[in-house]
Amino acid sequence: xxxxxxNMAEEVKxxxxxxxxxxxxxxxxxxxxxxxxxxxxxxxxxxxxxxxQYNPIHKKVPVLVHDGKVICESLVILEYIDETWKQNPLLPxxxxxxxxxRFWAKFGDDKVMQSIGGGVLLKEGKEQEEGFAASMENLKxxxxxxxxxxxxxxxxxxxxxxxxxxxxxxxDIVEEIVGLKLIDQEKFPSLAAWKQEFxxxxxxxxxxxxxxxxxxxxxxxxxANLGKGTPK
Amino acid sequence: MAxxxxxxxxxxxxxxxxxxxxxxxxxxxxxxxxxxxxxxxxxxQCNPVHKxxxxxxxxxxxxxxSIVILEYLEETWPxxxxxxxxPYERAIARFWVKFVEExxxxxxxxxxxxxxxxEKAVKDSLEMLKTIEEQALGKKxxxxxxxxxxxxxxxxxxxxxxxxxxxLAGVKLFEPQKFxxxxxxxKDFKDEPVIKGNLPGHDEMLVYFKHKL
Numbered sequence: 001x002x003x004x005x006x007n008m009a010e011e012v013k014x015x016x017x018x019x020x021x022x023x024x025x026x027x028x029x030x031x032x033x034x035x036x037x038x039x040x041x042x043x044x045x046x047x048x049x050x051x052x053q054y055n056p057i058h059k060k061v062p063v064l065v066h067d068g069k070v071i072c073e074s075l076v077i078l079e080y081i082d083e084t085w086k087q088n089p090l091l092p093x094x095x096x097x098x099x100x101x102r103f104w105a106k107f108g109d110d111k112v113m114q115s116i117g118g119g120v121l122l123k124e125g126k127e128q129e130e131g132f133a134a135s136m137e138n139l140k141x142x143x144x145x146x147x148x149x150x151x152x153x154x155x156x157x158x159x160x161x162x163x164x165x166x167x168x169x170x171x172d173i174v175e176e177i178v179g180l181k182l183i184d185q186e187k188f189p190s191l192a193a194w195k196q197e198f199x200x201x202x203x204x205x206x207x208x209x210x211x212x213x214x215x216x217x218x219x220x221x222x223x224a225n226l227g228k229g230t231p232k
Numbered sequence: 233m234a235x236x237x238x239x240x241x242x243x244x245x246x247x248x249x250x251x252x253x254x255x256x257x258x259x260x261x262x263x264x265x266x267x268x269x270x271x272x273x274x275x276x277q278c279n280p281v282h283k284x285x286x287x288x289x290x291x292x293x294x295x296x297x298s299i300v301i302l303e304y305l306e307e308t309w310p311x312x313x314x315x316x317x318x319p320y321e322r323a324i325a326r327f328w329v330k331f332v333e334e335x336x337x338x339x340x341x342x343x344x345x346x347x348x349x350x351e352k353a354v355k356d357s358l359e360m361l362k363t364i365e366e367q368a369l370g371k372k373x374x375x376x377x378x379x380x381x382x383x384x385x386x387x388x389x390x391x392x393x394x395x396x397x398x399x400l401a402g403v404k405l406f407e408p409q410k411f412x413x414x415x416x417x418x419k420d421f422k423d424e425p426v427i428k429g430n431l432p433g434h435d436e437m438l439v440y441f442k443h444k445l
Contacts, residue, residue: 073327096290
């Protein structure tokens with residue numbers, strides 16, 4: 001049954017894949033705001049013509065289509081969602097606090113994800129040691145930022161939480177695969193507490209992708225990357 | 233109004249982004265030139281995570297990362313807007329800013345490699361320029377329409393720093409006949425009084441960056 005009210009009919013579509021932590025951000029944001037939407041499930045090995053038409057430059061998920069308007073790049077989409085649907089704001093009113101949220105979201109993508117994904121999951125030996133050390137540095141900064149707060153956004157989930165949220169599920173998988181502990185409860189007590197809080201928050205906890213499937217997927221990704229570096 | 237301070241360096245395009253935005257919006261500020269080989273205690277205190285410029289300090293609070301600073305300026309001083317009003321148009325603007333943030337740095341770094349890696353970098357750079365020419369800029373005078381916006385500011389390094397990079401890397405990427413719209417944009421951008429009066433010298437930059445290589 002179509003639950004949309006016809007006088008307020010708006011069409012919201014999210015192009016995503018089951019595993020994408022970036023698409024997950026968009027799904028969280030829309031659900032946190034109670035926005036109805038349809039999901040278009042993509043297979044990245046066999047991308048739909050529509051995805052290629054909507055995101056010709058990057059050919060990636062997520063893509064948000066709102067009443068025919070196409071927006072790409074997860075953090076750009078989050079800002080659009082927050083400006084378009086004002087309930088349960090993801091960003092605070094105060095410009096300095098807003099800047100802070102954007103800073104940490106950017107830090108997460110530029111530094112944290114790079115060091116943990118590229119530096120630890122996809123490497124071994126000395127290179128992995130370096131990646132691990134860099135990850136520890138980056139996590140230290142996050143620990144200092146979250147200390148004394150329930151979420152990076154304060155009392156409620158905000159933009160930075162959503163941007164860093166992958167740590168609350170995907171990191172366990174990385175740790176399991178490589179056999180290293182990154183967010184150690186003793187080293188990073190506040191960050192570990194945030195991980196728990198975020199992973200179990202309403203909406204967030206209902207949308208995690210299947211853990212075992214992710215392990216399988218990332219083992220393959222890791223082997224493929226290590227295989228590339230093997231001299232023939 | 234609480235005082236505004238900018239920590240920057242003269243050769244940095246990231247630093248200029250903030251200078252341009254402050255001047256376009258008519259925001260009074262005090263500028264401090266940092267020596268990156270001897271970073272000031274203020275810089276280290278205000279940007280402990282990255283220890284980089286630019287840093288904006290407003291009423292004692294610091295904001296780091298040039299693009300984050302631009303958004304902050306826009307929200308705090310709405311006069312002479314540098315972003316569109318409409319959320320969708322803003323999303324498009326932010327998309328293109330992100331594009332140059334990711335691809336632009338790649339250009340910088342990888343052009344200074346050699347052999348196959350350099351060849352690939354040249355190819356990728358030309359593709360990037362083509363995308364900017366056809367998709368980002370298109371038929372518009374500036375990236376968001378008739379007036380300078382944060383997107384133009386984000387791409388501003390191309391109007392002055394690109395030629396320096398080309399010279400130092402020994403590559404020719406940008407040719408006016410290949411990229412006529414971009415060529416016109418570079419001229420229009422540099423003709424804007426605020427930009428014209430706030431660009432580093434070509435020769436000085438060559439010396440500075442050559443020394444760093």
